[in-house]
Amino acid sequence: MSARFMAGVPVTALLIVAWAARAESPPASMRPRAPRATAVSTTAMATVGPLSISRAEFERNFQQGMDTYRARTGREIPDEYRPPLRRQLLETLIRQKLLELEVERRGLQATPEEAELELRKDPAFQTRGVFDEAKFLAIKHGQPEAFHQAVEAMRRTLPTRRLAETIERGQRTDDSALRASVARSLAGATVALLSLTRAGIDPLVEPREVEIVRAYQARRGEFAHPEEATLSVLFVNQPPLSDADASRSSVRRDWELRMRQRADSILAAVRGGAVLDSIAAPFGGLKRRVVVNRGRFPAYWRGGSRFEDAVFGAAPGSILPEPVPGVSGSIVARVDQVHPAGVSPLSDVAPRLREELRAAARERRDQQQLQALYASLRDSLRGPAFRIRYAVADTSSFTPPEPTPAEMDRFYRGHLADYSWFDAASGGVVAKPFAEARTDVRERIVTQRRVTLAREAAQRLFSAWSRGKRDAGLERAMTFVKETDWVPAGGVVDSGLAGAALTDTLASHLALGRGLTTFPRGLIVYHVFDHNPSIVPGFDRARPLLVSRIVARRDAEEERGARALFDASPRGFASGTSLRYGRVVVPTIPALAVPLSRAEVEKYYRDHIDDYSAPELARVRHILVSPADATPAADAAARRKAEDLLRRVRAGESFATLARENSDDSATREDGGDVGVFSPGQMLPEFDRAAFAMRVGDLVGPVRTEAGYHILECLERAPREKTPLAYCYSTVGSDAAREAGDAMAHAIADSLLRAAPTPARAVAEAHRRNWLVYSDDHVIGGPDRPRDYYEALERLKPGQFYSKTMQIEGTGWAITWVEGTIASGKATWEEARSRAIQAYRDQVLQRAVVAKRAELDSLEAAGWSLDSLAALRGGFERHEDVTRGTALLGGREQLDSLVFGRSKPPVLRPGETSPWSEFPLGMARVRLLERHDPDPVQLATRLELERRRARESALESAYEALKRRYPVRILDDQLRATPLPQMPDS
Numbered sequence: 001m002s003a004r005f006m007a008g009v010p011v012t013a014l015l016i017v018a019w020a021a022r023a024e025s026p027p028a029s030m031r032p033r034a035p036r037a038t039a040v041s042t043t044a045m046a047t048v049g050p051l052s053i054s055r056a057e058f059e060r061n062f063q064q065g066m067d068t069y070r071a072r073t074g075r076e077i078p079d080e081y082r083p084p085l086r087r088q089l090l091e092t093l094i095r096q097k098l099l100e101l102e103v104e105r106r107g108l109q110a111t112p113e114e115a116e117l118e119l120r121k122d123p124a125f126q127t128r129g130v131f132d133e134a135k136f137l138a139i140k141h142g143q144p145e146a147f148h149q150a151v152e153a154m155r156r157t158l159p160t161r162r163l164a165e166t167i168e169r170g171q172r173t174d175d176s177a178l179r180a181s182v183a184r185s186l187a188g189a190t191v192a193l194l195s196l197t198r199a200g201i202d203p204l205v206e207p208r209e210v211e212i213v214r215a216y217q218a219r220r221g222e223f224a225h226p227e228e229a230t231l232s233v234l235f236v237n238q239p240p241l242s243d244a245d246a247s248r249s250s251v252r253r254d255w256e257l258r259m260r261q262r263a264d265s266i267l268a269a270v271r272g273g274a275v276l277d278s279i280a281a282p283f284g285g286l287k288r289r290v291v292v293n294r295g296r297f298p299a300y301w302r303g304g305s306r307f308e309d310a311v312f313g314a315a316p317g318s319i320l321p322e323p324v325p326g327v328s329g330s331i332v333a334r335v336d337q338v339h340p341a342g343v344s345p346l347s348d349v350a351p352r353l354r355e356e357l358r359a360a361a362r363e364r365r366d367q368q369q370l371q372a373l374y375a376s377l378r379d380s381l382r383g384p385a386f387r388i389r390y391a392v393a394d395t396s397s398f399t400p401p402e403p404t405p406a407e408m409d410r411f412y413r414g415h416l417a418d419y420s421w422f423d424a425a426s427g428g429v430v431a432k433p434f435a436e437a438r439t440d441v442r443e444r445i446v447t448q449r450r451v452t453l454a455r456e457a458a459q460r461l462f463s464a465w466s467r468g469k470r471d472a473g474l475e476r477a478m479t480f481v482k483e484t485d486w487v488p489a490g491g492v493v494d495s496g497l498a499g500a501a502l503t504d505t506l507a508s509h510l511a512l513g514r515g516l517t518t519f520p521r522g523l524i525v526y527h528v529f530d531h532n533p534s535i536v537p538g539f540d541r542a543r544p545l546l547v548s549r550i551v552a553r554r555d556a557e558e559e560r561g562a563r564a565l566f567d568a569s570p571r572g573f574a575s576g577t578s579l580r581y582g583r584v585v586v587p588t589i590p591a592l593a594v595p596l597s598r599a600e601v602e603k604y605y606r607d608h609i610d611d612y613s614a615p616e617l618a619r620v621r622h623i624l625v626s627p628a629d630a631t632p633a634a635d636a637a638a639r640r641k642a643e644d645l646l647r648r649v650r651a652g653e654s655f656a657t658l659a660r661e662n663s664d665d666s667a668t669r670e671d672g673g674d675v676g677v678f679s680p681g682q683m684l685p686e687f688d689r690a691a692f693a694m695r696v697g698d699l700v701g702p703v704r705t706e707a708g709y710h711i712l713e714c715l716e717r718a719p720r721e722k723t724p725l726a727y728c729y730s731t732v733g734s735d736a737a738r739e740a741g742d743a744m745a746h747a748i749a750d751s752l753l754r755a756a757p758t759p760a761r762a763v764a765e766a767h768r769r770n771w772l773v774y775s776d777d778h779v780i781g782g783p784d785r786p787r788d789y790y791e792a793l794e795r796l797k798p799g800q801f802y803s804k805t806m807q808i809e810g811t812g813w814a815i816t817w818v819e820g821t822i823a824s825g826k827a828t829w830e831e832a833r834s835r836a837i838q839a840y841r842d843q844v845l846q847r848a849v850v851a852k853r854a855e856l857d858s859l860e861a862a863g864w865s866l867d868s869l870a871a872l873r874g875g876f877e878r879h880e881d882v883t884r885g886t887a888l889l890g891g892r893e894q895l896d897s898l899v900f901g902r903s904k905p906p907v908l909r910p911g912e913t914s915p916w917s918e919f920p921l922g923m924a925r926v927r928l929l930e931r932h933d934p935d936p937v938q939l940a941t942r943l944e945l946e947r948r949r950a951r952e953s954a955l956e957s958a959y960e961a962l963k964r965r966y967p968v969r970i971l972d973d974q975l976r977a978t979p980l981p982q983m984p985d986s
Contacts, residue, residue, distance in 0.1 A: 045975065046090060048097035049966035053090070062089055080755030087978040090970070098962040099160045108159035115154035167958050168951070178950065182943050186934035188883050189899045192876035194869065195889060196849045196856075197922035203848035205361035207354060209855060209872050211630075215353045216346050218630050222704065223344040229311050230337040231290040234280045235300075236263040237329030242602060247436050256329065263323035263330035270319055276334055286334075300327045311335055347875035356706040367666070370546045374539050377549075381542055385486035386510055387530035391461055392498045393454040394479040394522045396614075396718040400449030408441050409434065415444075418726040421598040440724050447724070458523040462516045465527050479522070479716060480619075485670065488537045492544060495668075495676030496619065498524055521614070521718070540670045559833075562840040566832055573832035573839075578777040578822040581793055584762050585772040586749040587812040589741035591734050604736035605725050612723045612732060616680060618691045619716035621673035623658060624665040626708035642702035642709035649699060655713050664708060677716070687712075742812075749805040749813035757978050759799060759817040772811070775819060783838055787890060793818060849922055866913060866925070876927065890920035898926050906931075 044052040065085075069077055077085065110118075119125075125136045140147045216223075236259050245251045270276050280286045290298065294308060301307075303324040310320055314335040323330035374381075403411070412419070412434050419432040419440075434441075461474045475481045487493055489510050493503045501519035506528070514527045566573055605612065625642040627634040645662060649655050656672025663669045675683075680692055684705040694700060694714035701711035725732065756762035766773045784790045792802060793816065802816040829836075856869050870876045884900050885892050898907045898914050908914060908928040916923050934942075970976040 045972045046094060046968065046970045048094055048968050049101050051097045051101065053093050053097065055972075058090065058093065061093065062086060065089070078755075080751065083974065083978045084757055084980070087975050087980055090972075090975055091980060094968055095164075095959055096160070098959060098966055098968075099163050101966050102962060103159045103163055106163075108163060110155045110158040110162075112151055112155065115151045115158055118158055119150060119154050168955065170958070175947070178946055179943055182946055183934060183939060184900065185884050186939055186942060187900060187931065188881055188934065189931045190878070190880045190929040191882050191888075191895075191899060192878050192927040192929055193888065193924045194866065194873060194876055194927075195919075195922060195924040196852050196873075197889060198842060198845035198849055199921065201845060201848045201852060202358050202362075203844050205358045205365060206848060206852065207357040207361065209859060209869075211357055212350055212353050212872050213346075215357065215630050216349065218632055218635070219353075220343060223349050225339070225341065225344055226293045227312055227341045228339045229292050229335055230339075231292060231311070232276075232286045232288045232334045232336055233290055234266070234276065234283055234286055234332040235326065235329060236266065236283060236323070236332060237326070238283055240328070240603065240606065242599065247439070259329040260323055263332050266332050267319065267321070267323065276319060276332070288336075301331065302327055303331075312338060314338065345871070347871040350872050351874045352706075359706075366550070369550055370543065371539070373546050373549060374542060377542075377546075378536055381488075381545070382534055382536050383488060384531065384533050385488045385491075385535045385537060386512070386528050386532075387484060387486060388493055388502070388506075388526055388528050389481070389483045390493075390498070390502055390524055390526040391458075391475060391478040391481040392519075392522065392524055393458040394498075394716070394718060395447075395450040395454045396521065396617075396721060397479040397716070398450045398453040398457070400446055400453055403442060403445040403449075408438065408445065411445055412437060412441050415441075415726070418729075440726060443722075443724050444726065447727075454522045458516060458525050462514065462525045465514050465525060478525075486532060486535055486537065486541065488535075488541060491537070491541060495671070495674070497521060497677050499676065502526055521617075538670060540666065543667075558837060558840060561844075562833070562836040563829065565840050565843070566829055566836040570827065570832075573827045573836055574824050576779045576781065576824045578779050578824075579790075579793060580775055580777050580819045580822055581816055582759060582763075582773070582775045582819050583814045583816050584752070584766040585774075585808055585812045585814045586745045586752065587771060588738070589744045591737035591741055594737040594741045594744070596733060596737055596740065601729065601733045601736055602725065604739075605728075605732045608732075608735070609722065611735070612725075612728050614718075614721040614723070616692065616720040617677050617716070617718040618679075618694070618714065619677045620675050620691050620694070620712050620714050621655060621659060621671075622665070622668070622675060622687075622713070623655075623663045623673050623711040624708050625662070625702070625710075626664040638709050639702055639704075642711055646699065646701045646711045649711065649713070673713075674715070746805065746807070746813045749815055753801060753805055753815045756801075756815075759801070759819075760977075762801075762815060762817070777822065780821075783835070788887065853916055853923060878929075888919070889922055889924055894919055895926070899928055899931070 043055040045055050045058045046053045062085075066077065120131055120136060125132055125139075127135065241252060241255050245255070266276075266279055269279060277286060292298070292301075292311065294312065297303070297308065301324060307320065307324050311333070314320065316335060316337050318335055320333045320335070324333055325331075416431060419437050420429050422429055457474070457477045461471070461478060464471045464474055482494065484494060487510070490507060491503075493499050493506060498519050498521075501517065502524055505515070505517045505524075505526075510528065512528050512531055514525075517524050517526070623642070623645055625638045625645070627638040641662075645658055648658060656674075659673030660669055663673055665673070668675055678691075680688060682688070683691065684707065686703055686705045687710060690700055690703045690710075690712055691714070694712065694717070696714050696717055698714045699712070702709035703712060704710075752762060752765060756765065763773050765771075778784050778790050778793065780794055782790070789802070789806065796802065796818040798818050798820045800818055802818075805813045805815055808814050859869060860866065867876075879886075879888060882888070882895070882899065884896055886895060888895050893902070894917055896902055897904075898917065900906050906928075908926065910928050910930055913925055913927040916925055933939075
């Protein structure tokens with residue numbers, strides 16, 4: 001009769017199995033009918049008009065359903081689902097009573113012949129699903145009194161059943177219209193967008209499109225690329241080897257063979273028709289967009305030239321026919337794309353060129369403003385300054401002697417606790433054998449000795465400087481020694497890790513004297529050896545102060561614009577109608593409350609090894625020669641000058657002097673080109689690759705980057721260092737426990753969201769567990785982020801839950817519901833300030849978007865194709881599997897209207913492109929590439945759900961009408977507070 005569902009558990013299943021259980025017992029019609037209650041029982045669960053539903057009747061039905069569910073599924077219904085299931089059962093019994101009363105009111109009856117005919121359908125008279133005439137006649141003639149009672153009982157119940165069927169037939173919907181509506185809602189499309197977003201434009205330094213074209217033509221040679229392939233790879237390496245097993249060659253060999261066999265099975269399944277993406281899920285999914293060139297494959301790829309040839313000889317979309325050896329386990333590889341050697345098209349490099357032109361324009365603008373400000377403030381910057389000499393002892397640059405076997409054995413025995421753990425299976429303490437711990441023992445001894453050597457070298461030098469003595473030998477023993485120019489009080493001492501640490505050390509008290517301090521990679525000895533009470537700092541030394549002044553000036557200009565916007569229309573900044581929402585926050589489980597085994601900590605350490613390693617570091621100095629403009633002649637002149645400077649350095653001239661006299665990098669020029677210490681990925685890609693391919697003392701160049709041509713000299717190199725697990729075990733364990741605690745809180749919040757029927761119940765559970773409960777407001781249509789989250793809240797009704805849990809960073813996981821709305825009020829400037837500033841920024845950006853649209857329109861009018869214009873913006877953005885309600889550029893309605901139609905048919909046909917359309921985040925021209933029908937299985941599933949939803953809605957209306965005629969009172973407090981479960985949305 002009812003078609004409601006709980007998440008994951010069909011509620012009607014409980015009722016169906018209850019009736020099924022009854023069907024397996026003797027026919028209800030053969031049992032005497034209980035007299036109808038006409039007065040409210042003291043144990044009644046509910047009353048329906050003059051009738052009541054007794055607790056005994058209710059609990060009997062519920063228990064029958066539970067027993068049958070357990071018998072059929074082999075498991076219990078979860079406790080959190082029982083309250084809504086009990087409420088659903090009560091609703092079914094209430095509807096039965098309503099039907100009985102309505103039958104009596106209408107005087108509906110059944111004849112003895114109709115009752116007997118219906119009785120023949122009772123399962124008691126079936127044999128293997130077929131009516132058994134002999135069994136029926138045997139009971140009819142052998143037990144005439146009982147048979148007569150059954151017929152009379154059926155005469156009373158049959159009208160009720162017929163009335164229910166009549167009501168249901170009267171609520172049927174137009175199936176063809178429903179099918180068309182569902183098909184429209186599930187239809188999909190593939191679209192391409194040429195978009196102009198406010199976030200994608202810098203209004204102050206945005207280049208014109210013709211500048212992009214000129215830069216591409218002038219630098220076309222830079223964009224030549226070798227043969228290139230894009231792969232998706234699946235790592236077959238689960239379950240992983242432990243550190244102990246990995247050190248045992250026979251165990252590792254057997255594990256590698258198992259991984260190879262598993263990879264072979266995956267390839268066999270794919271050849272049999274399985275989809276690699278689906279198979280990959282249990283293995284952690286595919287690693288996509290792995291770009292490789294000949295001779296340049298990832299470090300985890302151990303395939304050799306044969307597999308390299310197979311990659312570049314494969315057709316796009318094909319899978320390599322055999323597993324690729326990996327650094328750990330095997331790899332199944334799919335070749336997604338293969339690009340022959342050539343010049344990258346404009347669409348591939350236009351975003352990079354655009355950003356380079358923006359950066360150059362931004363640098364010119366900033367430099368001009370800073371120089372002008374420096375000139376105006378020069379005299380006011382006068383103040384005390386100091387010169388500093390400092391020496392760095394980086395532990396990685398010290399090479400201690402190798403430990404002897406006896407020293408390693410002694411260390412192992414002295415630190416045996418670090419290599420032991422409790423084994424729950426044996427109930428005793430287990431120690432890792434020395435042979436397996438040897439590598440870790442050696443690393444720990446070497447690390448300790450490096451620290452000792454660095455500390456001793458720093459202390460000897462500090463002692464010498466403290467006595468006023470410069471010792472060349474002691475200074476050479478340090479990683480490097482450097483003297484600064486005049487450093488203003490409170491100013492930055494130097495770049496790099498050591499420079500930053502020294503700046504922090506001297507920030508509060510910069511005065512003549514000597515000292516010894518530490519930094520993350522070692523120790524620093526410093527000597528503040530000179531003082532000038534009144535000096536104007538150079539432009540580069542004053543730069544941090546100048547930048548702060550420029551930023552403050554820009555913020556003030558922005559605030560003036562925002563205030564003018566507010567004053568012009570204060571009503572526009574009224575707070576608007578606000579949505580009040582409530583939250584229950586399930587706190588992250590404390591790390592100390594999360595049990596972890598040593599094996600789990602070791603696995604976490606392996607999976608996050610980069611987090612416990614010091615990165616590879618380099619320190620270089622460079623001379624930058626930037627072309628005067630974007631012409632080929634200027635580029636060639638810059639290269640010739642860089643080559644000449646490299647020749648002069650190799651001939652013996654001072655690198656630092658040449659850098660001060662010739663480098664176009666103002667940030668490092670005065671420091672002799674010293675860039676400081678950096679790790680991979682911090683510099684421009686070409687600069688980065690060159691720096692980390694050098695050894696100390698190497699000279700390379702010219703190296704071309706977007707900034708120009710560089711001459712590089714390597715001053716220092718530090719290899720990547722893995723911190724032994726024994727040194728960081730507690731940190732790793734704490735990190736692993738925090739992550740596990742967060743996952744546990746997430747699971748608890750998900751369970752609460754599924755189980756709580758109402759916000760009140762969620763709040764009650766939160767109070768019971770002492771969880772945080774609070775309310776907050778959101779201005780409807782306001783700028784709060786994440787936007788999709790608040791848009792979803794705006795679509796909810798009071799009392800409804802948001803369908804997902806949300807992470808509150810550093811606190812836990814929250815479930816959210818809507819409490820109601822609050823009317824708008826007049827805003828003051830203080831209340832509206834942040835919104836006015838954002839509105840002012842949006843206004844400036846929107847003007848820039850409109851100007852860019854006009855520029856593109858003028859190019860199109862001049863004969864440019866739309867595809868050529870799109871290439872200037874990086875090409876059309878392709879979006880597949882777009883469905884009704886998909887949000888692109890922050891808008892749903894706009895895309896729906898263009899692609900699927902709303903109240904009117906869709907604007908676009910396949911192959912057509914729209915004019916510029918406004919979206920919340922900008923504007924776009926939308927091209928409809930393809931419109932496709934929904935998946936038949938998905939359509940059938942959704943159609944059945946909608947049929948049931950429509951039927952249940954109509955039935956609910958019909959029974960509500962009966963409830964107005966025969967008032968219903970639910971007497972059980974718990975069931976009265978429990979709402980009926982709702983149909984799922986999908």
